Amino acid sequence: MADPVFLITGASSGIGAATARAAAQAGYRLVLAARSADKLAALADELGGAERALAVACDVTEWEQQQAMVAQALEAFGRLDVVFANAGFGGRRGFLEESPEFWRSMVLTNVYGAALTIRATIERLRESRGHLLLTGSVAGRVALPGSLYSCTKWAVTAMAQAARQELDDSSGVRVTLIEPGMTATPFFENDISAWALPPEAIADAVMYAVSRPRTVDVSDIMVRPILQPS
DSSP, X not given: OOOOEEEEESTTSHHHHHHHHHHHHTTOEEEEEESOHHHHHHHHHHTTGXXXXXXXXXXXXXXXXXXXXXXXXXXXXXXXXXXXXXXXXXXXXXXXXXXXXXXXXXXXIIIIHHHHHHHHHHHHHHHHTOEEEEEOOGGGTSOOTTOHXXXXXXXXXXXXXXXXHHSOGGGOOEEEEEEEOSBSSGGGTTOOOTTOBOHHHHHHHHHHHHTSOTTOOOOEEEEOOTTSOO
C-alpha cells in the first residue's frame, strides 16, 4: 500500500507546521493547506517536494477553495487518510475590543472553516476508514472573560462531538479533538508566557492519536503547560 496521506489546514506555521514535520517523519505523504502560499511552498520543499508534500493555497472560509484542495490532493495522491482541521486564529478579550469585521473573519475561519473541511473530506475519510482531527482549545472547555475566540472553540468542541456521532462505528472513521493550552505560536504574537508549550508538544499529541491501533479512538486530548491556570 502506498504511504497514507495526511491533510492539514493552517499548515504554514505553528501547530500545523510542527504536525506536518512529525507526520513526514512517520512516513505520511502530506497535503499542506493555508493562505500563505510562500510559507507552504518552502515547507513542502523541506518535507520532500512534490512526491511527498503538496502545497495548496486555501482560504478555509471559501467552499470552492476547500473543494479544490481536496481535488488536488486526490489528483496528486489518490486518497486521504488523516484530515486535521487546524486553521484558526484568536483576538483580544473584551466585547468592546477588535472590530466587527475582525470578529466575522475569526468566526468564519474557526467555526465555518472547520465545518467546511469536514464537509469537503468526509466521503474520502469514509472510503479510507480514516481519521478526522480538529483543533479545539482549553478555551473551548472553560469560558474566558469577554472572549469571542473562546466561544468559537466551544463550537469546535461541539462540532467534534457531532462529527463523531455522524461517523458512527460502521464508518470506521476515528474523530479526535485536540485541545491545546498556551502554545508558543504566531497565534499569541508577542504575548507568550515563558512557560508556554512549543508547537511540537501539540504535534506529539496529534501523532499519538493517529498512531493508536485501529480499534482505539482517542476522542479528546487536552495538552497544556504545567503552570497554566485552569
